Amino acid sequence: MNRHEHHTPATTDTEATDGGRRQLLSAAGAASLALLAPRLAAAQAGDTLKVGFISPRTGPLGSFGEGDGHVLELVRKALAPGLNINGKTYKVELLDRDTQSDPARASQLAKALINGDKVDLMLTTSTPEVVNPVSDACEAAGVPCLATVMPWEAWYFGRGAKPGQPSPFKWTYLFSFGVANFVKSYVSQWNSVATNKKVAALLPNDADGNAIRAAMLPELAKAGFTVVDGGPYETGTTDFSAQIAKFKAEKCEILMTFPIPPDFATFWRQAAQQGLAKTMKVVQTAKTGLFASTIEVLGPLGLNISVAAYWHKDFPYPSAITGLSGHQLADGYEKASGKPWNQQLGATLSLLDAGLAALKSSSHPKDRASVAKALSTLQTTTMMGRLDFSKGPVPNVSATPMIGAQWVKAPAGSKFKLDYVITENAGDASVPVSRKLVPYA
Incomplete structure (x- = not known):
């Protein structure tokens, strides 16, 4: 045999046994892991x-x-x-x-x-x-x-x-x-300004509006306010002339509203055009007016709108x-x-x-x-x-309490147009009041 030829060494019985054992162990390990996987996943989920x-x-x-x-x-x-x-x-x-x-x-x-x-x-x-x-x-x-x-x-x-x-x-x-939290805040807020106590109520025909109509309007009447209900309107209404005419005829000086933001913007612009806005001493919004973005779209009409706050910084x-x-x-x-x-x-x-x-x-x-x-x-x-x-x-x-607040012009040097200030705290005396309510018009 040529000295450069190589022999393939024969496999011994011992090595064959070891190899088989390794394969078996490997297979057993894989099987164990496969069996264990759902348990591991369940433990993780737990x-x-x-x-x-x-x-x-x-x-x-x-x-x-x-x-x-x-x-x-x-x-x-x-x-x-x-x-x-x-x-x-x-x-x-x-x-x-x-x-x-x-x-x-x-x-x-x-x-x-x-x-x-x-x-x-x-x-x-x-x-x-x-x-x-x-x-x-x-x-x-x-x-x-x-x-x-x-x-x-x-x-x-x-x-x-x-x-x-x-x-x-x-x-x-x-x-x-x-309702009780709203009433406490609203009465405290409204009594801080001289008005004829006639309230224009603009309430939609939805879960909020109907609950407020049934439960809140009687409470405001008990507190000494005369409530003029504009009647249930459908969300998305584009013409509020009938409600505005009614509120003007009754000489209301307080406005209370619960519309979604786009509906309030439509109503309030029409109220300004038809002369209602200038007679209002308190403009109280809920559901809309909660955030600067919904007040800023109103331009100057947004200044001095009041809102009950469920949280404030x-x-x-x-x-x-x-x-x-x-x-x-x-x-x-x-x-x-x-x-x-x-x-x-x-x-x-x-x-x-x-x-x-x-x-x-x-x-x-x-x-x-x-x-x-x-x-x-x-x-x-x-x-x-x-x-x-x-x-x-x-x-x-x-x-949880509602606390009276109002949108006012931001102080000089602020990077934002509006400031949101607390005006009454009848619902939680731990919350500090920063200024008195300013009449709307």
């Missing part, structure tokens, strides 16, 4: 809390959701290390969705989060058009839901609860203002999850967005704080019934103030 968050980011109600992205980012950052509950650390996934201001879409989004994403808790905010359909979907599916920012009567009675009867709701809860309560004060939250948003702060920032952060407080106080945060039970007795302080679901005014509801 350590993750999924929280749905539904709000209007676009569409006619989009001004409510303007700051939601900023607030969610702050909370995600604060939750990055996880949430410690009963000595166990959970990862928290916030799944946020935009209703595009469409009630049908709000319902669809809620059902997708419930059935597809299997959320452990649902959070929702901003007007009955968003909150009611989401709450109804959660109630039907047995998913705990916490909501804010809509009159509680339109949520509780508007969804089928009856006065004096047990609550029909087991899974859905709301902390928000109600001067509220003295910090956020539990982020540790931020109201001023820190507002300043951070202005710096990040280049837009003026708005009151929904504090409300959205309050909703997230309260939802996380409920998860923390539940005995089993992955058990929906346990979370619903925690919501039913929840007591915590948010940026909006103290919440206490054991007090009512009805089951499933914790009422």
Whole structure:
């Protein structure tokens, strides 16, 4: 044999056995991993809390959701290390969705989060058009839901609860203002200006408008005001001449409104053209006028409009999850967005704080019934103030105060056109008043 030829060494019995053993071990390992994978995934799912968050980011109600992205980012950052509950650390996934201001879409989004994403808790905010359909979907599916920012009567009675009867709701809860909170703020605000006490009421034919009409107008009459109801109008109305003529004929000096922002802009421009605006001493808006963007579009007509605030940066309560004060939250948003702060920032952060407080106080945060039970007795302080679901005014509801505020010209040197100042604090004496109400005209 040529000395340059190579022999292939024969495989020994021992080596063959070792190779076979390695293959077997490798196959066994792969099989074990395959068997273990679902358990690992389940363990991971068991350590993750999924929280749905539904709000209007676009569409006619989009001004409510303007700051939601900023607030969610702050909370995600604060939750990055996880949430410690009963000595166990959970990862928290916030799944946020935009209703595009469409009630049908709000319902669809809620059902997708419930059935597809299997959320452990649902959070929702901003007007009955968003909150009611989401709450109804959660109630039907047995998913705990916490909501804010809509009159509680339109949520509780508007969804089928009856006065004096047990609550029909087991899974859905709301902390928000109600008629009594509006009345307290409005009476305190209106009595600070000399008027003939005649109130022009512009109320739409929707859940908000009808709840306010039924519950609030009688309370204002009891407080000594004469209410002139312009009658229920449909959202999207383009001609308010009949209502304006009625308010002028009755010589009303106070205006009280609950329209969506585009409808108020239409009404108020027509009121100015037809001579009503110049006779008004108080122009009180709700649902619109909450944010600088909806006042700025009115130009000079927006100055001195008053609004009851459900949150203001001067509220003295910090956020539990982020540790931020109201001023820190507002300043951070202005710096990040280049837009003026708005009151929904504090409300959205309050909703997230309260939802996380409920998860923390539940005995089993992955058990929906346990979370619903925690919501039913929840007591915590948010940026909006103290919440206490054991007090009512009805089951499933914790009422929050409204504080009188007014849009005025921003001080010299401000990078924004308007300033939003607190003018009365009958609902919460801890909130500082910064100036007296200025008559509109």
